[in-house]
Amino acid sequence: MQQKIFIKTFGCQMNEYDSNRIFDSVKKIGYTKTNRYEDANCYLLNTCHIRDKAKEKVYHEIGRVKKTFRYKEKPLVIVTGCVAQAENDEMLKREPFIDLIIGPQSYHKINDTILNFVKKKKKSDETDFDAISKFDYFNKLKNSANKVSSFITIQEGCDKFCHFCVVPYTRGPECSRQFEHIIDEAKNLAESGAKEIILLGQNVNAYNSENYRLSNLILEIEKIKEIERIRYTTSHPKDMTEDLIEVYKDSKKLMPLVHLPVQTGSDRVLNLMNRKHTIKDYINVYNKLRKINSSIKFSSDFIIAYPGETEEDFNFTYNLIKEIKFINSYSFIFSPRPGTIASNLDLIDRKISHKRLEKIQELLSNNQIQINKSIENKIIDVLVENQTEDKKKLFGKSEYMTSVIFDGDKKNIGKVVKVRITRSNRNTLIGEMSENFNQKVA
Numbered sequence: 027m028q029q030k031i032f033i034k035t036f037g038c039q040m041n042e043y044d045s046n047r048i049f050d051s052v053k054k055i056g057y058t059k060t061n062r063y064e065d066a067n068c069y070l071l072n073t074c075h076i077r078d079k080a081k082e083k084v085y086h087e088i089g090r091v092k093k094t095f096r097y098k099e100k101p102l103v104i105v106t107g108c109v110a111q112a113e114n115d116e117m118l119k120r121e122p123f124i125d126l127i128i129g130p131q132s133y134h135k136i137n138d139t140i141l142n143f144v145k146k147k148k149k150s151d152e153t154d155f156d157a158i159s160k161f162d163y164f165n166k167l168k169n170s171a172n173k174v175s176s177f178i179t180i181q182e183g184c185d186k187f188c189h190f191c192v193v194p195y196t197r198g199p200e201c202s203r204q205f206e207h208i209i210d211e212a213k214n215l216a217e218s219g220a221k222e223i224i225l226l227g228q229n230v231n232a233y234n235s236e237n238y239r240l241s242n243l244i245l246e247i248e249k250i251k252e253i254e255r256i257r258y259t260t261s262h263p264k265d266m267t268e269d270l271i272e273v274y275k276d277s278k279k280l281m282p283l284v285h286l287p288v289q290t291g292s293d294r295v296l297n298l299m300n301r302k303h304t305i306k307d308y309i310n311v312y313n314k315l316r317k318i319n320s321s322i323k324f325s326s327d328f329i330i331a332y333p334g335e336t337e338e339d340f341n342f343t344y345n346l347i348k349e350i351k352f353i354n355s356y357s358f359i360f361s362p363r364p365g366t367i368a369s370n371l372d373l374i375d376r377k378i379s380h381k382r383l384e385k386i387q388e389l390l391s392n393n394q395i396q397i398n399k400s401i402e403n404k405i406i407d408v409l410v411e412n413q414t415e416d417k418k419k420l421f422g423k424s425e426y427m428t429s430v431i432f433d434g435d436k437k438n439i440g441k442v443v444k445v446r447i448t449r450s451n452r453n454t455l456i457g458e459m460s461e462n463f464n465q466k467v468a
């Protein structure tokens with residue numbers, strides 16, 4: 027009987043990439059993908075530990091699956107990702123419905139782990155940090171993604187040890203893939219129809235393999251004719267090196283959106299967080315990039331109400347957002363992660379925390395609304411990714427990663443087209459294909 031696997035992915039873009047690569051692996055032992063978990067012989071949950079109550083979300087999902095399969099043959103249940111790494115054998119003890127736990131650096135072992143379980147029916151967890159072996163394994167498997175915008179993981183882990191962050195404990199130390207393997211994967215994706223490559227890493231601009239840096243990768247991928255856009259995420263301010271900044275001067279395909287998490291506008295709180303950069307450092311990077319290209323915009327992440335944040339510290343964050351006018355940014359109230367230094371600190375009053383978050387999100391929202399409004403009646407370049415769900419319109423992204431919906435023929439999927447923006451809201455630009463391709467692009 028054919029084996030079917032259902033994969034549900036929580037969290038970051040790297041998890042999405044990992045889920046695709048996991049399927050590239052398990053199809054070698056006979057699995058096909060199903061979009062209906064009710065039909066699956068194997069249910070795999072790829073988890074994320076960044077958001078609040080991540081562990082409880084896992085048990086909630088497993089509970090839902092248990093209920094569905096109460097009167098049916100139980101599927102093989104696998105939990106992967108950062109929650110799996112953090113909780114490992116505790117999950118097997120707490121929830122007997124789970125069969126296998128596999129951490130992010132052990133995905134190369136998934137086929138053997140599954141086959142061993144089928145043979146011996148013995149539950150197990152694989153949570154060793156072995157990124158090099160994982161990279162070597164997946165380098166030999168073709169990435170079967172056929173999306174217009176495709177991810178490539180180039181680096182995993184982090185050595186920064188920010189006091190709020192669980193990544194060093196769930197993804198391990200920084201480890202970079204070999205340069206030529208990344209380029210080979212980019213070429214394969216281009217042959218499969220990719221027009222945009224997004225380079226991924228927990229600390230992507232710390233990439234360093236045999237003296238090749240992120241800047242070298244960008245310029246080499248730029249040579250691939252079919253690739254029209256290049257992006258990377260997520261970066262650390264400390265690793266915005268001069269060579270990377272200079273790439274924005276030389277590259278024609280690197281998009282003018284820099285996602286650079288600052289977390290707070292207060293040097294005092296940055297020190298409490300162990301972020302290893304100052305606001306002066308951050309603004310210096312901003313000014314250098316804007317001098318190179320005035321159309322560059324910044325997006326960021328903000329942790330609000332970090333333990334010890336005063337009203338003055340909060341106001342520094344508020345004023346920094348007003349100064350830089352961040353777009354497409356994320357903001358969250360601090361929530362402790364088990365095992366991190368910040369998990370032992372006293373939380374700020376809930377009402378104060380929510381009031382500060384609301385104020386920050388209102389400012390970020392107004393920035394985005396004003397920026398989107400300023401694009402109305404202008405013509406912009408849009409990479410067409412797909413049709414909308416109802417098949418009536420096309421969906422794509424602007425150079426600044428803003429969603430764009432417009433009328434058009436599906437033959438334009440995979441192309442960069444010019445779209446006149448007719449209206450907008452906070453999250454989306456709405457427009458129509460431009461007939462006049464000679465007009466200046468906004």
